[in-house]
Amino acid sequence: MLRPSIAILGAGAIGSLLAARLAAAGSDVTLVARGPRLAQIRAEGLKIRDLDGPRAITLPVTEALRSPVSVLFLCVKGPAIEAALRGNLDGIGPDTRIVPLVNGIPWWFFDDLGHPVRAVDPDGALFRLVPFQQIVGAVTMMTAGFEPDGTVVSTIPHFLALGPTIPDGPRPVDLADELTAAGIALDRADYIRPLVWEKLALNAATNPLSALTGQTLAQIAADPASCTRATALAREIEVLSAAYGNPIVVSDSLAARLTKAGAFRTSMLQDAEAGRALELAPITHAPLELAGARGVAMPETARLLADLQAVRPTQTLSFQDIPS
Template sequence: MRLAIIGAGNIGTAMAALLAQAGLEVTVVARGARLECIRAEGVALNDRGTLHQARVTAVEALTEPMDAVFVTVKSQDLGAALAANAAGIGPDTWVIPMVNGLPFWFFDQPAPFTDHTGDLARLNRERVLGAVLLMTVQTSADGVAVSSNTPTLSLGRAAGQGGDLGPLVQALNAAGVRTDVTDTIRTKVLVKLLANVATNPLSALVGCSLAEIGRNEALRTIAFGIADGFRAWAKAMGYDLPPNAWLGDLLLDAGEFETSMLQDARAGRTLELDAICRAPMAMAAQAGLPMTGLKALLAELEKAPALPLRDPSAALKNLTSHLTHTALERI
C-alpha cells in the first residue's frame, strides 16, 4: 500500500516510523526545518526502549493519489492541510483524520468550529474514516518520538459501506498499530473527547500532568465538573459515557504525561480549543445544555497573560466557586 502522513509532529512521526519500518511505502508531508531533518535523517520512534528508525519519502505536498492518507495536523489546520494536498486524494483514497476534538464528520454537516476553511464539507464522506488513536507520544529535542504504550487505533466509516478496509487494517496491525474496525466509532470519539475536554484545557492553564490532576483534589473536582457537563450533552444524544470514577483511574494510570495542549502552551503554539472545547460547547448550547464549567475555564484561559500560569490559585478559586454555584443551581 502507498500511505501518506500529513503532519510530522508527535503522532505523525510515530506512525511514520512504525509503518515504514514494517516495509510499507510511506510519504510524509512536512515543512521547513522538519522537512529537511526527515530528508536527512529519516524518522524515529523510541517505544519503551525499542528504537524504530526508517527512511521515508518527505515532501512539501502530495502530487499523486495515495491508497490512504493519515492527517495528523492540529484540528484547526485540517481543512487547509487537505486542500494543500488535494492531489494525493483520489476517488479511492481513504482519508483518515487523526485529530483531537469533535470531528467534522460526526454530524451530517460539520459542527461549528470544526471546518474553518469550508474544505471539509466538500470531502467525499464515504472515503472518510473516523479514527480514535490511543497513544501517548512526546518528541525529544533531537526529533525522536517517544511513546510509553502500544498504539491502539479504532477506525469507523463516517458514512456509507463501500470499500474494503481489510488491506489497510492488515498493514496497520503488521506495523504494530493494534487496529480494529468498529460500528461505534462515534461513541469511541465521545469517550476520548470526554477525557480531553476535562483535562487538556485545565492542564494548559495550570501546567499539570494528568496524574497531577488526578491526585490534586481541587483539580480533580474541576475536571469532574467539566466532565459532568459534557456527559449530560452526550446523554441527550443517546450516548452513555463512562463515569467520573473511570476518568479518575485514567488520570492516575496516565502517569506524568503532559497533554498535547499543555505541550502546545509551553511552546507558545495555538491551542486546539475550537475542536476540543468550543465545538461541543456550541452544540450543547443549541440543545439547551450549556456547559457552564467549560465556559468558565475558557474564560480563565482567554484572560491569562501567558500559559501555563505561574500562580494558578486565583483561576482555580474562580473555577471551583463557579462549579459549586452551578451544582447548587441544579438542586
C-alpha cells in the first residue's frame, strides 16, 4: 500500500503538534502556514515539547498547496475555515480525504434541519466547497499550547478518534496506520457522531467558562462554584445529544477529567487574554441553534453566553446575531 501524502492546514498548536509527530515518524507530510509563523518554522524548524521531550522537527512548509494530497487535516478555527480552504483548493482533488479537527459542532454536522448549521456555516459555503463523501469524521483529545518562543507544548498523551460520518461508512485504514506510527493513540470508531457530542460537552462546559473566570481546567475543578456550573453545562449537552439520538454521559466524570488535565489554559482562555474574538459559534451558538430546532431548553448555556457578553462585549458575538 502506498503511503498517503498528508497536508496539515493550519500551524496553530494542534496543527503543529500533529505535523511534527507525523514528520518525525517518516510520514509524507507538508504543513501549511502563513506570515511570521511560516517564517519561524522555515528558520528554526518546528519546535515541540511533549512527553517524548523537546526537539525541533524539519519538514516541508508552504504558504499554499499547489497539487492534490491524499489527506488534508483542517486545523484552523471556525471563522478562518472558508478562507483557508479557498486558498488551498489546488490541494483538494476528487480523492482527497478531508479531516476537520475543529472544536464543537463541525459544519458538516446536521440532522434534519433542512440546511447546514447556520452558526458555523451561515450561507452553506463550506458545504459547497467540501463534498460530504470526502469528509473523514475526527475528534481530537490532544491538547497543546505555545510558549513565547513558538515552541508547542503538550503535557498529556496524544489521542485522536477517526470514524465514518455515517454508520458503516468507509474507514481510513492507511491514515490510521500513519497516526499510530506517529505515537498517536487512535480510537477507530464505528461512527464518529457520538464522539463529537462527547467532545462538545467537554468544550461547552469548560472553554467559555474559562474565558469568563480566567481559570485553568484544574482550577475549574477545584472551585466548587465553577465545577457546579461546568457540570450543569455538560448536562445540557447530554440532553441535547440524546434529543438527536446520541445519548452520552460526560458530567459524571467531568471533575476528575479536569483535575487530571492540570493547569491547562483552554484555547478560549488564551484568546480572551490576548483580546482575540472568542470561538463561540461551534461551541455555544451551534448547540443553541440545534436545541431550538428540537425544543430543548439550555438555560445554563444561554446564561453563560450572556455573562460573557457583559464581561467581554467586543470579543463575544451574540447568538441573536447569527444569520437565520
